[in-house]
Amino acid sequence: MDSSIQSTDHRVEQFWDRYLKVARLFRVPEKALPWYRRHVQTFIDDFPGIRLQDQCSENIELWLERVGRDPRFSHWQYRQKVDSLRLLFCHLLKIPWAANFDWDFWLTAALPLGNDHPTVARTYEMNSQVVENPKNYLGKEFPELYRKFLAAVRIPDFSINTERSYLGWIIRFLQFHQNTLPQHCAEPEVASFLEHLAVRRKVAGATQAQALNALVFFFARVLEQPLGEIGPFKRPKKPKRIPTVLSPSEIEQILSRIDGVKGLMCRLMYGTGMRVMECAHLRILDLDFPYKQIIVRASKGKKDRVVPMPEVLTAALHKQVQWVDELHEKDTKAGFGSVMIPEALARKYPNAEKELRWQFLFPASRLAQDPRSGIMRRHHIHQSVIQKAIRSAATQSKIVKRVTSHTLRHSFATHLLESGSDIRTVQDLLGHADVSTTMIYTHVISKGGNGVRSPLDKLDQLITTE
Numbered sequence: 001m002d003s004s005i006q007s008t009d010h011r012v013e014q015f016w017d018r019y020l021k022v023a024r025l026f027r028v029p030e031k032a033l034p035w036y037r038r039h040v041q042t043f044i045d046d047f048p049g050i051r052l053q054d055q056c057s058e059n060i061e062l063w064l065e066r067v068g069r070d071p072r073f074s075h076w077q078y079r080q081k082v083d084s085l086r087l088l089f090c091h092l093l094k095i096p097w098a099a100n101f102d103w104d105f106w107l108t109a110a111l112p113l114g115n116d117h118p119t120v121a122r123t124y125e126m127n128s129q130v131v132e133n134p135k136n137y138l139g140k141e142f143p144e145l146y147r148k149f150l151a152a153v154r155i156p157d158f159s160i161n162t163e164r165s166y167l168g169w170i171i172r173f174l175q176f177h178q179n180t181l182p183q184h185c186a187e188p189e190v191a192s193f194l195e196h197l198a199v200r201r202k203v204a205g206a207t208q209a210q211a212l213n214a215l216v217f218f219f220a221r222v223l224e225q226p227l228g229e230i231g232p233f234k235r236p237k238k239p240k241r242i243p244t245v246l247s248p249s250e251i252e253q254i255l256s257r258i259d260g261v262k263g264l265m266c267r268l269m270y271g272t273g274m275r276v277m278e279c280a281h282l283r284i285l286d287l288d289f290p291y292k293q294i295i296v297r298a299s300k301g302k303k304d305r306v307v308p309m310p311e312v313l314t315a316a317l318h319k320q321v322q323w324v325d326e327l328h329e330k331d332t333k334a335g336f337g338s339v340m341i342p343e344a345l346a347r348k349y350p351n352a353e354k355e356l357r358w359q360f361l362f363p364a365s366r367l368a369q370d371p372r373s374g375i376m377r378r379h380h381i382h383q384s385v386i387q388k389a390i391r392s393a394a395t396q397s398k399i400v401k402r403v404t405s406h407t408l409r410h411s412f413a414t415h416l417l418e419s420g421s422d423i424r425t426v427q428d429l430l431g432h433a434d435v436s437t438t439m440i441y442t443h444v445i446s447k448g449g450n451g452v453r454s455p456l457d458k459l460d461q462l463i464t465t466e
Contacts, residue, residue: 039084068366102260112368152221169214257393271310273412276405285357
């Protein structure tokens with residue numbers, strides 16, 4: 001055999017031995033190692049004539065985009081492909097550009113929207129698959145009542161979260177009175193269930209009130225037997241909660257630890273007061289660059305509102321739009337390019353789902369199958385990606401407060417009021433229906449060290465003076 005061929009084979013085997021050693025260092029399971037090697041080999045074969053040392057980030061993105069359009073691969077398989085390249089370029093070859101590549105976006109932003117996700121759940125029609133869901137006690141035991149419930153909750157266009165909440169409490173109520181038909185239940189059964197929640201389950205007052213609202217709706221709109229006087233029942237106390245607010249320095253610590261698309265989303269949430277789902281739902285057409293504002297559509301209560309576009313993010317948002325444009329063009333050329341839009345709009349404008357302006361501003365890193373129609377679409381990034389990133393950044397910053405994605409919204413409102421903004425303006429920016437909801441932030445800025453001085457400090461000063 002030619003000695004040069006033997007030498008080449010020897011170097012190849014050395015390369016794979018080194019790669020597998022790196023993979024083991026990063027706790028890749030033994031049974032997954034052959035797949036990691038296969039993913040890397042597939043990548044090498046897709047770029048013949050290009051040495052791994054000469055690869056660039058653009059080729060990585062092209063390959064991940066192309067693989068992401070293949071419906072054969074599940075979410076975990078796609079993540080495995082991304083991770084195999086990350087180990088190769090970052091930890092084996094240690095190529096400089098790999099350290100700045102947004103591997104985390106490609107790893108985490110591929111999470112598909114599940115069948116029960118708010119974005120897609122409302123598209124399901126009334127069919128046997130939904131009714132026969134073993135978790136849906138109402139649909140399984142009383143299918144006609146379930147159909148009436150769907151009609152009653154969807155005709156007035158209640159939110160998907162309200163629909164889920166009401167359905168959950170109705171199911172718990174019926175399971176609590178398993179030997180009684182819904183039509184035979186009345187005020188005493190409702191009172192006993194509410195007291196069970198307070199005494200046995202020890203739920204909060206707001207939770208019990210939510211359950212009561214669901215049952216009032218069920219009896220009045222579904223059973224058509226409106227409840228009368230329920231009578232006395234045990235009610236838990238409703239405590240007054242103060243929202244968690246981060247200081248500007250704590251906000252800076254968290255944002256400095258989140259980069260890439262997730263970092264842009266977190267900065268946008270703090271800079272505008274948007275909720276995490278409002279930010280994830282943003283589309284290209286919601287950005288108004290000339291007027292430096294962002295339109296938040298169909299938020300809580302089905303209301304639209306306008307929030308200011310932070311000037312420091314203008315360039316980053318322009319760049320994000322350009323990236324989405326390029327990604328959408330590639331999807332379209334590959335035979336995809338559609339996005340989920342409101343059903344009525346899709347019927348009126350059949351081609352709107354493929355227009356750039358309707359594309360999500362923060363799309364997922366790969367295509368996913370629409371649970372209802374089976375069409376491969378590029379949905380928005382999953383909100384859990386942002387929630388996990390914020391929690392992780394808070395932990396790394398050693399902030400002991402309970403930090404969630406909603407904490408950025410609380411901090412936005414509080415910092416505006418501290419800077420002298422009018423409370424009515426803050427109310428409009430947050431989309432609160434009642435100013436009393438916004439008033440909670442005045443309690444944050446008027447208490448503690450900013451509001452009064454501790455008598456212990458005065459005593460210490462007196463002792464020091466003497």
